[in-house]
Amino acid sequence: MEQALTVGLDGTPESLAAAHWAADEAERRNLTLRLMHAWPLLVPEPTRVPSEVDQNYWARRLVHQAKAEIQARSPGLTVVGNLVADDAQHALIQAAGESEMLVLGSRGVSPAESYFLGDIGMSVVGHADRPVVLVRAEETDDGGPRGSGTEGAVVVALKLHGPSDDLLEFAFTTAAARGVPLRAVHGSRVPLHAFTPWGMDHTVTHEARQEARTSLGRVLQPWRDKFPGVAVSDTVRLDSPARAVLSAAKGAGLLVVGRRRHRHTPVPRLGPVTQAAVHHARCPVAVVPHA
Numbered sequence: 001m002e003q004a005l006t007v008g009l010d011g012t013p014e015s016l017a018a019a020h021w022a023a024d025e026a027e028r029r030n031l032t033l034r035l036m037h038a039w040p041l042l043v044p045e046p047t048r049v050p051s052e053v054d055q056n057y058w059a060r061r062l063v064h065q066a067k068a069e070i071q072a073r074s075p076g077l078t079v080v081g082n083l084v085a086d087d088a089q090h091a092l093i094q095a096a097g098e099s100e101m102l103v104l105g106s107r108g109v110s111p112a113e114s115y116f117l118g119d120i121g122m123s124v125v126g127h128a129d130r131p132v133v134l135v136r137a138e139e140t141d142d143g144g145p146r147g148s149g150t151e152g153a154v155v156v157a158l159k160l161h162g163p164s165d166d167l168l169e170f171a172f173t174t175a176a177a178r179g180v181p182l183r184a185v186h187g188s189r190v191p192l193h194a195f196t197p198w199g200m201d202h203t204v205t206h207e208a209r210q211e212a213r214t215s216l217g218r219v220l221q222p223w224r225d226k227f228p229g230v231a232v233s234d235t236v237r238l239d240s241p242a243r244a245v246l247s248a249a250k251g252a253g254l255l256v257v258g259r260r261r262h263r264h265t266p267v268p269r270l271g272p273v274t275q276a277a278v279h280h281a282r283c284p285v286a287v288v289p290h291a
Contacts, residue, residue: 004080006034006099008092011062014105016069017137021284022103023070025133027077028177031100033070035063038084038091059083089120096128101286106134106278125278126259126270131170131288133254134278152253152283153181157245157273160186160215166290167258168220172227174286180253181231186216187244187273188236205238212236242276252283261289 007022009015019035026033037059063081070079084091096102104121125132156171158164175182190200191208213236224232237244249255257274270278270287277285 004032004034004099005029005101005103006036006082006095007103008088008095008105009035009037009062009066010088010105011058012105014107014135014137016066016105018103018105018133018135019066019070020073021133021135023074023077023079025101025103025177027074029100032078032080034080034082034095034099035066035070036082036084036091036095037063038086038088040085040087042083042085056083089123092120092124093127096124096130096132099130101131101133102128103133103135106136122270125287129261129289131286133284133286135284136282151180152251153183154178154254154256155183155185155245155249155252155283156256157241157248157258157277158184158186158216158219160188160212160219163291164219164258167256167288168223170286170288171256172223172230174254174256175230176227178253181233183248183252184216184220184232184234185245185248186212186234186236187239187241188212189240190238209236209238242273245273246276246280249277249281249283254284254286255281256286256288258288258290261291 005022005026007015007019009019019033023033025031039059042056042059060081060083063083067079067081070077084095086094092102092104102124104124106121121134125134154171154175156167158167171182188208191204193204213234216234216236220232220234224230235244235248237247239247245255245257255277257277259270259274274287278287
């Protein structure tokens with residue numbers, strides 16, 4: 001499906017929150033919203049039989065209710081429902097390849113819940129060809145679930161070496177569509193030679209920070225020129241890259257992190273920064289694949 005944003009529905013409050021978040025994003029980008037529910041036991045064609053014997057009744061109701069909620073709040077948005085008789089993991093990975101992005105729900109951030117993805121979600125994030133956004137649920141005033149992080153700056157985690165165009169294009173496009181600032185953050189550990197027997201050599205740390213900021217500025221400059229309407233700030237932290245990114249993401253509307261495509265790897269591999277982001281960031285997290 002071209003020019004569509006797909007959200008995976010599974011009946012949980014988190015997936016409904018993801019659907020509302022996705023609806024807002026689809027409106028900003030002028031995309032069709034596709035509500036997809038996948039289950040291998042769905043019958044191939046809709047049946048006109050009483051609900052008590054209709055295998056598809058609950059799946060159809062799940063998509064219909066989500067669609068009705070979204071259309072009531074966003075009447076101008078094109079929303080389509082999609083029931084897929086397939087394994088959820090395979091269906092979601094395929095849907096990601098057909099969409100501008102895939103949006104999934106995630107659980108809370110308590111110690112017991114922070115590793116929210118599970119086998120299906122982790123595999124989808126690790127194998128999808130397009131960006132996958134993970135959205136947590138939070139209650140609104142009326143008690144219903146809504147996606148967290150609907151406002152606030154877009155934060156993008158950057159390395160200073162290697163390709164970053166896919167990551168920056170997504171981050172800048174999202175910030176421009178939302179009319180919010182973009183914050184680029186780079187984390188790097190303190191150089192070993194900064195440690196001395198009498199304490200930290202602050203001249204070394206200052207030089208390391210300035211060198212990193214210069215490199216970060218060079219990476220960002222072409223994108224500043226391409227998106228002159230986006231206010232951009234950059235931050236370099238001499239800290240664990242994962243801690244630096246999570247700290248910068250506090251209060252953000254979206255955190256954008258990258259992962260390398262591993263075409264011939266059956267088990268998905270995410271770097272430590274992306275692992276930390278998808279498990280512990282409180283705002284929505286977009287995982288963008290790149291070369």
